[in-house]
Amino acid sequence: MSGRGVLRKLFYKKQHNKDERATEIGMPTNVKQHIHVSKNSETGMLEGLPSSWLRLINTQITPAEQNENPDAAIQAVKFHMYTIKKEKAQDEPFKPFVTEEAITEEDLEIEKLLDKKNAHQSQDSDLSIGQSSEEDVAPNDNFSQRQTMPATPTKHSMKKKDAMMDLTAVVQDLTLIGDESEESPILRKKEMMNAALTDEEVYEELKRICNKDDPYVRFERIKQLGAGASGVVFIAIDSKDNSRVAIKDIDLTKQSKKDLILNEINVLKGFHHKNLVNFLDAFLSYDHLWVAMELLDGGSLTDVVTEVVMKEGQIAAVCRETLQAIAFLHSKGTIHRDIKSDNVLLGMDGTVKVTDFGFCANIVGDEKRQTMVGTPYWMAPEVVTRKQYGKKVDVWSLGIMAIEMIEGEPPYMKETPLRALYLIAAVGRPKIPRWESLSPDFQDFLDKCLHVDVDLRATADELLAHPFLECAMELKTLTPLIKAAQRILHKSYD
């Protein structure tokens, strides 16, 4: 992980921990509680939310901002609390092999409730959020309707009353996540999911699909590259052909959702592209799964953007290569959902490859998703505001990554994640630094990536034909930047 990567993670963690201490989130609980959300007519501040939520909002979003964009404030706090809850629930270190099912596990509960609430609201415009009957959250609810959930109306198209109704739905949702009372009527995963495999079945299937070689014999461990939430990554030499590979070592005993690993391995096996960090093989040794990948010895793009100033031609080259990866994934019906410089790895020769497919979602045609997934600063507004979204979220994130290449960091990086979420929802397209110094083609490219209106945002294929990419410099011109960054960061892949 890069220096900034470390800082970024520490910062995010720190904010989470701070917020967590302040909020003491409990289990989703007493949904019959009567709460009436409103805005104070004098201060413009939100009232009626659980006190923990209000504390969080009031410390990070000004009264004027709450007044201006109450729905953005609530969406942001909801998102924020949701991710905290997920972090607490998923204390196992494994991440990359998380499928849509895992990501939506809790979201399904929430969305069903929202769905019901929305239906309820079509007949009732009262702001009261506790007025619905027990039936709204009955434990026997069938959660399979998630895919058909109607899209939330866009902010721009909503009339004031509608906006407040929407806000009510969100607050209902918030209450269910953050309520501090004791009862817990929401189903747990094992009651909702169909046919989850037992651990024994997972081990059997892993044994079947993994390479039978003993990884401890076949690979010589050279050097640790880092330890992510998902396991330890190290450089190894493959005795079979003396090639150097990157291996992610996952301790399965620490993974509660082992069945999801299978899905991801099967997905990874099917993807091979010159701009993806390709999966090589998987090995099982007792409780450890070793996933061998191509080794990228130039480090992450984050290392470069934080340490070195890139020329437009170099930015264009990285954008083109990343877009080729995105377009490939999209052509396979897959959204990456976590495009950012940390997930773009570089080879010493200037090769550019996208990695970390843990958040990928498979979609069919123009099908839409609604799960809140990604890393806050790179998230498209439609994800933050829980609208239905599709492949173009990756194009937005690419636009944010282009800003990283201009500025060294994404917009709002100095803000807390909660404020960043609020600003993404409230401001939409971020202000782009040094705008005047950018070429017209680059400006137009960024415009096309960062349209809040998804219909106006370009597709990955369209961007591959954009004139900005014609100024792309040769990939080998990235090598001096990589070397400089490695020198500064004291990194070596030998």
Ligand SMILES: Nc1ncnc2c1ncn2[C@@H]1O[C@H](COP(=O)(O)OP(=O)(O)OP(=O)(O)O)[C@@H](O)[C@H]1O
């Ligand atoms: N194929 C690879 N080649 C070279 N370096 C890699 C490769 N895969 C991962 N790394 C590096 O190894 C380190 C750990 O990676 P990993 O993906 O486990 O962690 P992370 O991205 O920091 O966290 P997370 O698990 O949350 O994604 C990072 O610095 C990453 O850039």
